[in-house]
Amino acid sequence: MPKIGNILRKRYIVALSIIAFLVLLSQFVIQFSIQLKSGDSTVINIAGRQRMISQRISKCAFAFNQAKDEAERTHYLDELKNSVALWERSQNGLLYGDKELGLPGRNSTDIVSRFYKVDFFYQKILKAAKDIMVQGDKNELDITYNLGVIKDNEQSFLHLMDSIVFQYNDEAKNKISVIRTTEIFLMIFTFMVLVLEVKFIFLPAERSIDNTFKEISEKQDNIQRIFEIAPTALFLMRLPDLKVLQMNSLAKRFTNNSSVYDDSDYLLKYFENNLENHGDLVRKIVEGEAFAHEEAMITSGDSVKAVLVSANNIYYHNTQAMILSMMDISKQKHSEAILKKYATMDELTGLLNRRSGRIIMDNAVERSKMEMRSIAVSFCDIDSLKYVNDTYGHEEGDWYIIAVGEAIKANLRQDDFAFRYGGDEIVIIFNNCDEDKSTMIIERINNSIERKQNEFEKPYNMGVSIGTVNFFSKENTTSDDLIAKADNIMYEEKKRKKTQT
Numbered sequence: 001m002p003k004i005g006n007i008l009r010k011r012y013i014v015a016l017s018i019i020a021f022l023v024l025l026s027q028f029v030i031q032f033s034i035q036l037k038s039g040d041s042t043v044i045n046i047a048g049r050q051r052m053i054s055q056r057i058s059k060c061a062f063a064f065n066q067a068k069d070e071a072e073r074t075h076y077l078d079e080l081k082n083s084v085a086l087w088e089r090s091q092n093g094l095l096y097g098d099k100e101l102g103l104p105g106r107n108s109t110d111i112v113s114r115f116y117k118v119d120f121f122y123q124k125i126l127k128a129a130k131d132i133m134v135q136g137d138k139n140e141l142d143i144t145y146n147l148g149v150i151k152d153n154e155q156s157f158l159h160l161m162d163s164i165v166f167q168y169n170d171e172a173k174n175k176i177s178v179i180r181t182t183e184i185f186l187m188i189f190t191f192m193v194l195v196l197e198v199k200f201i202f203l204p205a206e207r208s209i210d211n212t213f214k215e216i217s218e219k220q221d222n223i224q225r226i227f228e229i230a231p232t233a234l235f236l237m238r239l240p241d242l243k244v245l246q247m248n249s250l251a252k253r254f255t256n257n258s259s260v261y262d263d264s265d266y267l268l269k270y271f272e273n274n275l276e277n278h279g280d281l282v283r284k285i286v287e288g289e290a291f292a293h294e295e296a297m298i299t300s301g302d303s304v305k306a307v308l309v310s311a312n313n314i315y316y317h318n319t320q321a322m323i324l325s326m327m328d329i330s331k332q333k334h335s336e337a338i339l340k341k342y343a344t345m346d347e348l349t350g351l352l353n354r355r356s357g358r359i360i361m362d363n364a365v366e367r368s369k370m371e372m373r374s375i376a377v378s379f380c381d382i383d384s385l386k387y388v389n390d391t392y393g394h395e396e397g398d399w400y401i402i403a404v405g406e407a408i409k410a411n412l413r414q415d416d417f418a419f420r421y422g423g424d425e426i427v428i429i430f431n432n433c434d435e436d437k438s439t440m441i442i443e444r445i446n447n448s449i450e451r452k453q454n455e456f457e458k459p460y461n462m463g464v465s466i467g468t469v470n471f472f473s474k475e476n477t478t479s480d481d482l483i484a485k486a487d488n489i490m491y492e493e494k495k496r497k498k499t500q501t
Contacts, residue, residue, distance in 0.1 A: 016194060023190050040172045042102040046090050047165045051158050053087040057129050058150050064136060065143055077136040084129045091122060111167050118160035121153040232327040235267060239288045239313070239320045242268050254326060256300075267324075274299045281309065288313060288322055295329075306333040346420040348398060349405030357419020361429055361479045368431070368471065376430040376438035378468040379486035380408070381494060385424040388460055403456075404464055407448035411441055426464075427483060435470045442466050465494040 060080035067073040090101065095115055097105020107115070128149035135143050227234055233251035237244055244267050247255075255270050271282050276297040284291050292310045299305075308327045313320065344356040352360065361377075368375045382404050389397035401424070408418050408428060415431040430438045446463065453462040467489030469482055 020191070020194060023187065023194075040168065040175075043094070043104075044165060044168045044172065046101065046103065047094060047161065047168055050087065050090055050094075051161050051165075053083055053090070054125060054154060054157055054161075056083045057087060057125065058154055061129060061132050061143070061147055061150055064132065065147060073136070077133065080129065080136075081133055084126065084133065088126060108167075108171060111164060111171070114160060114164045114167060118157060118164065121157040121160065124153040125150050125157060230325075232325045235324040235326075236316060237267060237322045237324060238316075239322055242286070242322075245316065245321065251326070254300075254328070276304070285311060285322075285324065288320075290322075298326075306330045346405075349402055349420055349426075350409065351405050351426065352417060352419035354419060354421055357417070357421070357427060358479065360417060361419075361427070364429055364431055365471070365477075365479050365482070373432045374434055374470060374472045376433045376435065376468055376470045377482040377486050378428040378430070378438065378442060378466050379421070379483060379490045380404075380426040380428065380464045380466050381490055382424040382426075383463040383465055383494075383497070384460060392460070400462065403452045403462070404449060407445050407452060410448060411444040413441070416441075421483075427486075433470075435468075438468055438470065442468060463497075465490050465497060467491065467493055 057080060060076050060083060064073055064076040064080060067076055089098065090103075092098070093101045093103040093105070095105065095107070095112075097103055128146040131146045132143045135146075227236075227246070228248045230248060230250070233254040234248045235244055235251050236246040255267075268282070268286065271285065275282060276299065281291075281294055281296055283289075284294075290312045292312075294309045296307050296309050297304055298307050306329050308329050309324070311322055311324045313322055315321065344352060346353045351357075364375060367373075382401060385397055385400060388400050404426070405418075405420070408426060412418060412428070413430070413433075416429060416433070418426055418428040421427045430441065433441075445466075449462050449464065452458075467486045469485040469489060471477060471482055
């Protein structure tokens with residue numbers, strides 16, 4: 001420990017010397033940079049450019065007035081428009097800021113006052129130039145008045161803009177002076193900090209380092225215990241040969257390995273033999289690439305486990321190594337599947353719930369439009385459900401709903417689906433189905449419900465009123481339109497049944 005302390009003491013002294021040298025060097029660089037960039041060049045340049053643009057506006061306006069042909073007039077009119085746009089944006093940017101132009105818009109009271117003075121002449125010229133642009137677009141040739149306005153106000157504008165540019169320049173020099181003074185104080189302060197660092201940091205650090213190494217020795221044992229009791233399978237592998245240096249008890253149970261893992265490719269063989277369709281994951285492990293939360297399926301005997309695999313690179317005993325963790329998430333996956341089922345399915349009937357059904361129906365309608373296929377939508381209302389609930393109880397009513405749902409599911413084709421729309425309402429979607437096919441399927445559903453009534457000897461009439469609408473891809477309609485049309489047809493069917501009764 002004393003030897004390590006001496007080495008660290010020498011390194012710390014060298015580090016302090018380097019810091020002092022860097023402080024002096026940085027101060028030299030800063031002063032040099034301040035001297036090179038001794039003004040707010042962007043602001044000053046754009047302020048000075050305003051003079052040039054105002055002169056260009058005057059030139060374009062007079063050239064436009066004296067143009068000999070239409071092409072020349074168009075050229076000077078376009079140049080006038082571009083100059084006015086840049087002039088106006090720059091003036092606003094100088095006053096209020098413009099990030100794209102690099103203008104902060106932070107002006108002193110003196111500069112703001114000067115801008116207020118110049119604004120009168122600026123607005124006169126700007127309005128006159130815009131009027132000429134409007135007259136030029138309308139092919140009005142008499143622009144003498146606006147030319148006079150520009151000429152009368154140009155010199156006053158140039159004079160006041162000169163004063164603004166000079167004021168910007170003076171203020172920039174003042175800023176540089178303040179910065180230079182501040183940097184000198186910072187340099188002095190930095191040296192004071194270095195002196196205090198030696199007294200209050202270096203000397204106490206020397207004492208604490210010895211204590212730290214003692215603590216490290218004790219903590220190594222604690223880390224080993226943490227490695228062993230971690231709630232995930234952990235493998236410590238040497239890179240690049242992937243020799244397993246250490247694994248905790250969970251890892252041994254995970255790989256059905258007791259204590260023998262001397263083969264350098266032991267874990268790689270395990271993954272190649274048991275990891276299902278995850279060549280990319282094996283590649284990452286072989287190449288020593290760090291990754292996190294990769295889901296994989298691993299065979300374990302006759303069962304398949306869902307696992308979450310993560311890996312990170314570390315140095316272990318001065319050797320590059322990798323820690324690989326595998327967590328069995330089969331139970332979580334099973335729970336997710338159950339939650340997903342309850343989130344998308346109607347618990348009573350086993351059909352899709354309304355929210356999921358509407359999403360799938362919207363997709364089916366849009367897909368039928370793109371693929372030029374027809375679909376049919378049926379709106380089903382369970383007959384006499386209120387009567388059954390009131391007379392025989394809600395438990396019997398639930399059985400009735402379940403029986404209708406089973407009859408519907410049993411007769412749907414592979415691409416068809418149904419969802420519970422409301423208490424006694426079910427919507428069926430027949431994909432790629434014409435009217436004859438949908439009629440045949442609905443007839444089978446009614447027959448299945450009738451057989452259930454006979455099979456269970458129910459004292460009430462079981463049945464559904466169904467309204468079906470066929471949709472062809474050329475029609476411009478929505479899911480809501482189809483449901484509404486089918487609902488209306490179903491309502492007519494229900495009235496017909498009551499009339500017959």
